[in-house]
Amino acid sequence: MSKQMLIGLGMTGAFGANQRAWLDPSLDVKTHPDFDADIRAAQLAEQGKFQFLFLGDFPATVPQDNSVVGGMALEPIVASALIAQATSRIGIAATVATSWSIPYTLARQFKTLDVMSGGRMAWNAVTGANPQIAQAFGVMLGDSPSRYEKAYEFTEMVQNLWSSWGETALKTDKSAQIFADYNQVKTIAQKGKHLQSVGALPIPPSKQGQPVIFHSGGSPNNIAYAGRYANVMIGEVWTIEQGQAIRNGLASVCH
Numbered sequence: 001m002s003k004q005m006l007i008g009l010g011m012t013g014a015f016g017a018n019q020r021a022w023l024d025p026s027l028d029v030k031t032h033p034d035f036d037a038d039i040r041a042a043q044l045a046e047q048g049k050f051q052f053l054f055l056g057d058f059p060a061t062v063p064q065d066n067s068v069v070g071g072m073a074l075e076p077i078v079a080s081a082l083i084a085q086a087t088s089r090i091g092i093a094a095t096v097a098t099s100w101s102i103p104y105t106l107a108r109q110f111k112t113l114d115v116m117s118g119g120r121m122a123w124n125a126v127t128g129a130n131p132q133i134a135q136a137f138g139v140m141l142g143d144s145p146s147r148y149e150k151a152y153e154f155t156e157m158v159q160n161l162w163s164s165w166g167e168t169a170l171k172t173d174k175s176a177q178i179f180a181d182y183n184q185v186k187t188i189a190q191k192g193k194h195l196q197s198v199g200a201l202p203i204p205p206s207k208q209g210q211p212v213i214f215h216s217g218g219s220p221n222n223i224a225y226a227g228r229y230a231n232v233m234i235g236e237v238w239t240i241e242q243g244q245a246i247r248n249g250l251a252s253v254c255h
């Protein structure tokens with residue numbers, strides 16, 4: 001079987017994932033916060049045949065050693081909208097954490113981005129493990145099992161909302177004066193331990209149907225979540241052996 005390597009560009013912080021990359025003498029510090037520089041990077045990745053951009057999110061300033069730059073990227077949903085407009089083929093995976101977000105808002109934003117980008121959007125669904133960031137949103141972070149329990153509920157709600165509109169529900173038939181076939185628009189009614197929603201998104205299907213789901217991490221909970229919901233997993237891998245362990249773990253839990 002022939003295998004194809006898929007390459008993505010990580011846009012996970014002000015100057016990249018390496019927190020001390022900004023100290024490199026050749027790096028122009030004016031590229032943050034300069035969104036034109038991010039757009040140029042996205043366009044170069046697209047020209048270079050990268051499959052996707054990965055926008056991480058650690059949405060609060062957490063005081064630390066002065067010489068490291070952790071997180072500090074601009075807000076990924078807003079960034080994705082502008083990147084979508086400035087590119088035409090590359091996939092865009094934006095991170096939003098389930099611990100401090102609202103499923104209906106997230107489903108609506110990602111579906112909008114998926115329509116706007118012509119079906120190139122992915123949600124990097126993480127729980128968000130930093131209690132200081134949670135506090136910034138006014139949320140107390142639960143222990144690991146409850147974080148993931150909520151993430152399961154959250155993801156299912158989002159997927160259900162994304163399928164609100166049937167494939168041919170949008171009619172826009174002027175002569176019959178029929179905008180939509182509402183028999184094909186499902187209202188969800190979901191009440192779980194952590195979340196509830198009764199409603200349907202007001203957004204017709206995108207070209208790819210639903211945004212793709214990414215997940216990232218390396219813990220047993222990450223692998224279990226990815227096996228259940230993710231189309232793509234980015235592992236936490238420093239050695240070949242760790243990579244193999246994550247791949248084997250994933251293969252054993254894939255549904």
Ligand SMILES: Cc1cc2nc3c(=O)[nH]c(=O)nc-3n(C[C@H](O)[C@H](O)[C@H](O)COP(=O)(O)O)c2cc1C
Binds near residue numbers: 057144222234
């Ligand atoms: C490549 C990679 C990217 C990640 N990106 C984010 C991110 O943008 N935001 C975030 O809150 N967590 C991110 N994480 C953290 C994981 O989702 C996860 O919370 C972490 O590995 C700890 O595992 P746990 O949640 O099971 O405790 C990332 C992890 C990896 C390996």
